[in-house]
Structures are given as C-alpha cells and as structure tokens.
Amino acid sequence: MIDIHPLSSFRPGLRLGIDLGGTCVKLALVDEHGRIRALKKLDTPPAPRAITPALRKILRSWVKRSLLGTGVGVAGDVNPVSGTVLFAPNLKWRNVPLKRYLRAAGVPEPIFFDNDATAAAWGAFHVELPGRSQNFVLLTLGTGVGGGLVLNGRLYHGATASAGELGHMVIDRNGPPCCCGSRGCLETYLGGNYLVAWVEGEMNRLGRKPPADLSPKTIAQRAAQGDKICLSAWRRAGEALGTALSNLINIFNPDTILLTGGVAAAAPLFLPHARRVVARNRFVSAPKVVRLRVSTNHRHLGVIGAALLVE
Amino acid sequence: MIDIHPLSSFRPGLRLGIDLGGTCVKLALVDEHGRIRALKKLDTPPAPRAITPALRKILRSWVKRSLLGTGVGVAGDVNPVSGTVLFAPNLKWRNVPLKRYLRAAGVPEPIFFDNDATAAAWGAFHVELPGRSQNFVLLTLGTGVGGGLVLNGRLYHGATASAGELGHMVIDRNGPPCCCGSRGCLETYLGGNYLVAWVEGEMNRLGRKPPADLSPKTIAQRAAQGDKICLSAWRRAGEALGTALSNLINIFNPDTILLTGGVAAAAPLFLPHARRVVARNRFVSAPKVVRLRVSTNHRHLGVIGAALLVE
Numbered sequence: 089m090i091d092i093h094p095l096s097s098f099r100p101g102l103r104l105g106i107d108l109g110g111t112c113v114k115l116a117l118v119d120e121h122g123r124i125r126a127l128k129k130l131d132t133p134p135a136p137r138a139i140t141p142a143l144r145k146i147l148r149s150w151v152k153r154s155l156l157g158t159g160v161g162v163a164g165d166v167n168p169v170s171g172t173v174l175f176a177p178n179l180k181w182r183n184v185p186l187k188r189y190l191r192a193a194g195v196p197e198p199i200f201f202d203n204d205a206t207a208a209a210w211g212a213f214h215v216e217l218p219g220r221s222q223n224f225v226l227l228t229l230g231t232g233v234g235g236g237l238v239l240n241g242r243l244y245h246g247a248t249a250s251a252g253e254l255g256h257m258v259i260d261r262n263g264p265p266c267c268c269g270s271r272g273c274l275e276t277y278l279g280g281n282y283l284v285a286w287v288e289g290e291m292n293r294l295g296r297k298p299p300a301d302l303s304p305k306t307i308a309q310r311a312a313q314g315d316k317i318c319l320s321a322w323r324r325a326g327e328a329l330g331t332a333l334s335n336l337i338n339i340f341n342p343d344t345i346l347l348t349g350g351v352a353a354a355a356p357l358f359l360p361h362a363r364r365v366v367a368r369n370r371f372v373s374a375p376k377v378v379r380l381r382v383s384t385n386h387r388h389l390g391v392i393g394a395a396l397l398v399e
Numbered sequence: 400m401i402d403i404h405p406l407s408s409f410r411p412g413l414r415l416g417i418d419l420g421g422t423c424v425k426l427a428l429v430d431e432h433g434r435i436r437a438l439k440k441l442d443t444p445p446a447p448r449a450i451t452p453a454l455r456k457i458l459r460s461w462v463k464r465s466l467l468g469t470g471v472g473v474a475g476d477v478n479p480v481s482g483t484v485l486f487a488p489n490l491k492w493r494n495v496p497l498k499r500y501l502r503a504a505g506v507p508e509p510i511f512f513d514n515d516a517t518a519a520a521w522g523a524f525h526v527e528l529p530g531r532s533q534n535f536v537l538l539t540l541g542t543g544v545g546g547g548l549v550l551n552g553r554l555y556h557g558a559t560a561s562a563g564e565l566g567h568m569v570i571d572r573n574g575p576p577c578c579c580g581s582r583g584c585l586e587t588y589l590g591g592n593y594l595v596a597w598v599e600g601e602m603n604r605l606g607r608k609p610p611a612d613l614s615p616k617t618i619a620q621r622a623a624q625g626d627k628i629c630l631s632a633w634r635r636a637g638e639a640l641g642t643a644l645s646n647l648i649n650i651f652n653p654d655t656i657l658l659t660g661g662v663a664a665a666a667p668l669f670l671p672h673a674r675r676v677v678a679r680n681r682f683v684s685a686p687k688v689v690r691l692r693v694s695t696n697h698r699h700l701g702v703i704g705a706a707l708l709v710e
Contacts, residue, residue: 165683174683174684175683223558235650239551239555240550240553244550244551246651246685247533247534247652247654247688248652248688249652250652250682250684251534251650251685252650253652253685254649254650256646256682257568257649257650258570258642258645259570259571260570260572260573260583261638261639261642262571263572268649268680268681268682269680269681270645270679270680272571327572328572331569331572331581334581335567335646338564338565338579339546339564339565339568340562341558341560341561341562341563341564342557342558343558368580369580370579371476371564371567372476372485372486373559374557374562377558377559378558
C-alpha cells in the first residue's frame with residue numbers, strides 16, 4: 089500500500105531550484121541528497137519579463153551543461169503543465185507565461201512547476217525527515233499561512249496545483265474577515281500581518297501607543313519580557329492553531345506535522361496553547377500517532393524542494 | 400505525476416466485501432467491474448465473536464473456491480495490518496481481533512481492512528466516477544458525518560487508517576459541543592442526530608410539541624411542506640456544509656466532491672445554501688475546477704469499495 093520515497097530515488101547530479109517569492113527570487117544548485125551546492129538571491133522584479141535577463145546573468149556564472157533540469161516553486165497559483173502563473177497576489181502577477189521567460193533565460197530543461205509551500209513540503213520531507221515520514225503536513229507560518237502535503241509518500245498538489253491552502257481553513261465562521269473572502273481562517277489569527285494588526289488594535293483599545301517596530305519578531309520579544317497584550321496575541325494564535333491542527337489530524341491522520349517559516353521561531357510562545365487544544369481531541373489513534381515538530385532548518389526548504397521536483 | 404487507476408487494473412474474478420456497520424453487516428460478492436453478484440445482510444452481533452458462526456453460515460451458501468480475497472470496511476478505528484478493531488463507537492467494540500474471527504469463519508484470504516467511509520470512497524471512485532476523477536473527496540451524510548479520500552488516484556488512509564474524519568472538522572470553535580471533544584464540528588450541524596436534536600430544541604423553544612417521528616427524512620418532508628423550523632434546520636446545516644466544503648476545496652483542490660448517505664437525499668433543501676457559501680471563496684482555480692455532486696447510487700458503495708480493497 090505504501091511507497092517509500094527515499095532520497096536514493098533521485099538521479100545523481102545537480103538540478104536548478106528556483107523559489108519565486110513576493111520579495112525575492114532564490115536560486116540554488118541542489119544535488120541528489122538535497123544539499124545546496126550554490127545559492128543566489130535577487131529581488132523579485134516588478135515586471136515579470138525582467139526575470140529573463142536577471143536569470144540569464146546568474147546562469148552564465150554557473151556550470152550549466154550537467155544540470156538535470158529545473159524545478160520552480162511559485163508563491164501563487166501556477167499551472168504545472170503550461171508553466172503559467174495564473175495569480176500570485178504577493179508578486180502582483182496575473183497570467184504570466186513564466187515557462188516562456190525561463191526558457192528564454194536558458195534554464196535547463198525539463199522545467200517543473202509547483203506552489204512554493206508544496207515545494208517546501210517536498211524539501212522538508214526529504215531533508216528534515218528522510219525515510220521517517222509517509223504522510224506529512226507542512227505549515228508555513230509567515231506573513232501569510234500556507235501549507236504543503238506529501239501523502240502516501242508522494243507530493244500532493246491536487247487538480248490544479250492549488251492544494252494545501254491550509255491557512256485558509258475556516259475554524260470560526262464568525263471570526264475576523266480574511267483577505268480570501270471567508271471569516272475566521274487560521275491565517276487571520278496566526279498570519280504575521282494579522283498578528284501585528286491585532287496587537288495594534290488591542291494597544292489602541294487600551295490607550296497604549298503601538299510602537300513603530302511591531303512585527304511577529306518584536307511581538308515575540310515583548311511577550312518574552314512579559315507584555316500582556318503580546319502574550320495574549322500568542323495565546324490567541326496558539327489556540328486557533330490548535331483547532332487547525334486538530335482538524336488536520338482528523339483529516340489526514342498524518343505521521344508528522346512540521347511548522348516552518350519565520351513565525352515558527354515564536355513556537356515556545358504559541359505551541360503550548362495549541363497542544364492544549366489538540367489534547368482535547370478524543371479520537372483514538374490519530375492524535376496519538378502524530379509527531380508535531382518545529383523545523384530546525386527552514387531557511388532553504390523552498391528552493392531545495394523546488395530543485396527536487398526534478399527527480 | 401499522476402497514476403490513472405481504472406477498474407481494468409482489478410484482477411478478473413469475485414472478491415468478498417464486508418461492510419461492518421453499527422446496525423448491520425453487509426456481505427457481497429463483487430466482480431472486477433464493481434458489480435455486485437450476490438448480497439446478504441445480517442444484524443451486527445452485539446458480541447463480536449458471534450460474527451464467526453454467522454459468516455460461516457453465509458459463506459457455506461456461496462461458492463468459495465474462486466474468490467480472490469476479502470475486503471472489510473469497519474465503522475471505526477481499525478488497524479489495517481493486524482485487523483484489530485481498536486474502537487468502533489457505533490458497534491460498541493473495543494480491541495476486537497476481527498481478523499481472527501473472520502479467519503475462523505473461513506473467509507477467503509488475503510484479508511484487507513479499512514475504515515468504512517474510506518472503503519465507500521474507493522467504491523464511489525470506481526463505480527460512480529470511473530476514469531473521471533483523480534483527486535476525490537467523499538462525504539458520507541448519515542447519523543454521523545464521515546469521509547473518505549482518494550488522492551493521486553490512490554486510496555488515502557493515513558498513518559493508522561484514521562484519515563478522512565471530515566465530519567469532525569471544526570468550522571466554528573464556539574459552536575455546539577460535539578461527541579468528539581471539540582465544538583462546532585461539521586457533524587454538529589449536519590449529522591442526523593444533531594439535526595433532530597436542533598429541531599426538537601427549536602420547537603420546544605417556540606412552544607411547539609415536537610412530533611415523535613422526527614428524523615432527517617421527516618424533517619425534509621416537513622421542510623418541503625414549508626415548516627419554518629425545518630427549513631431553518633436545513634439552511635443552518637447547508638451553511639455549515641458550505642464552510643466545510645470551502646475548507647476541503649482549499650485543502651485538497653479536488654476534482655470531485657461527492658455527497659452520499661441517507662441525509663444526502665435532502666440535498667435540494669441544503670445544497671443551495673452550501674453553494675452560496677462556497678461561492679464566496681475567492682481563490683482562483685480550486686473553487687472553479689471542483690465538481691460537487693450528490694451520489695446517485697449510495698446504497699452499496701461501502702460494500703463494493705470494501706470488496707475492491709482486493710485489487
């Protein structure tokens with residue numbers, strides 16, 4: 089019933105990984121062990137077609153002839169067959185023929201495309217949990233909340249590569265409005281932007297001037313120093329996360345759920361609250377069998393997983 | 400990337416399917432096309448080990464020598480490797496060595512086990528949607544609300560065969576308490592028992608004596624005749640279902656979601672409300688690509704899918 093999908097099934101050699109995010113594009117040459125052999129970063133160009141000359145320049149400085157192919161993770165809705173970016177809100181791209189631009193830059197073929205969080209899940213599955221997971225859920229906690237799925241040992245991306253929008257699971261139909269059109273999505277509690285807005289709102293409500301430097305990081309620092317509003321923010325986020333985790337456990341019965349992304353660094357402040365909610369789940373085996381972990385190596389999972397789309 | 404899993408991959412011949420539910424056990428001989436060739440029903444015995452003589456009697460009346468094996472769908476938490484029923488609340492079974500009892504009855508080997516809703520999903524995938532689905536979510540609407548998943552063209556049952564508990568997805572953390580320990584699970588709005596309890600509660604609140612024959616079926620009949628409380632019950636259930644469907648669309652990006660089970664017969668009363676909620680989902684491709692359907696042939700999907708566990 090179960091495919092084991094070890095790293096050893098990857099062909100030896102280097103593949104190009106591209107992680108296309110809202111603020112930067114990360115490029116890496118990655119070997120069959122998921123190790124980065126070369127890494128470059130550039131700012132995401134506002135005009136999509138400007139990616140061609142930018143990539144061409146980087147590729148010139150890298151040995152190309154031995155590359156096995158290219159894998160691309162896109163922060164948005166991408167058609168994996170045509171390589172068209174249908175909609176990428178953080179990049180403000182719509183209907184961009186990315187494959188054509190990459191070909192024009194001379195990236196090695198074949199070229200594979202997937203959602204960036206799905207690619208990160210694929211990277212984590214191989215690099216952080218090699219051989220130890222078959223049914224795996226990744227939650228990426230950053231400005232937004234995303235997710236990626238590896239099920240039955242294989243990447244899962246759904247009918248149009250849009251699966252894993254775990255941040256937009258509604259856990260409270262009467263909760264705060266979300267950019268996606270629903271209310272009470274997980275992201276409205278745990279997404280970096282929403283977290284900052286909630287703390288600002290509470291400070292204003294209590295007559296405290298919100299500091300200019302509010303961010304998930306400074307909210308964590310202030311909470312660690314005992315700031316009550318900031319502690320409440322993490323408790324609220326953690327409880328919402330707990331409900332979402334309990335849902336994911338009931339839906340996927342996964343062996344592992346991994347939290348990654350910048351906001352995951354604050355896990356000591358929110359994860360105990362999440363675990364408390366998960367502990368209420370009275371199902372027999374699923375809540376017991378799952379390993380809930382915080383990623384130790386989250387910085388490059390996206391670009392590694394993108395590269396490993398080239399098997 | 401995609402496995403096509405057509406019926407033609409099943410070996411020709413008959414397999415025994417057993418659908419073990421809270422009130423009855425259904426047995427069928429099923430061919431490689433998913434067609435039922437013989438069918439028997441018996442009451443679920445209160446003492447688990449009484450299943451051995453009951454099955455032995457039925458099997459004696461069926462030709463055994465040509466059977467390819469046995470597939471069992473269990474309404475509960477079953478270990479698919481050991482064949483032990485860990486916990487089946489509707490059967491009131493706990494730690495029952497079902498495989499041993501089935502062997503003693505002489506069922507054909509090998510024997511495969513899975514959750515009953517997962518088995519029903521496998522049956523629907525092959526019988527209702529042959530060749531037309533790769534990523535498929537089944538929702539079973541009955542006394543409780545269950546689910547089954549076929550992902551990347553393959554049965555998905557998770558780490559311990561407990562995946563697909565879709566009825567226990569929390570959509571309102573502050574909603575009604577659920578038997579599972581959470582609040583506001585989909586089942587608390589749409590499950591037959593909860594639906595009846597809500598209508599009774601509303602009638603009492605408004606000084607109307609609840610009729611003795613309240614059931615999802617009579618609530619549907621009364622709603623069709625214009626009863627306001629019964630209409631509200633379906634609207635409330637439909638809106639909750641809409642949130643759950645929107646979540647499932649964001650999580651799975653499925654090509655098909657199928658509703659089955661006795662309560663699905665009332666779909667004309669609740670599905671329009673669900674669709675209205677789903678229509679609010681602003682994601683680009685996932686809500687557009689999904690086919691949302693009501694099963695036309697729900698009566699035997701469980702036992703057919705159980706039999707097809709023998710590939």
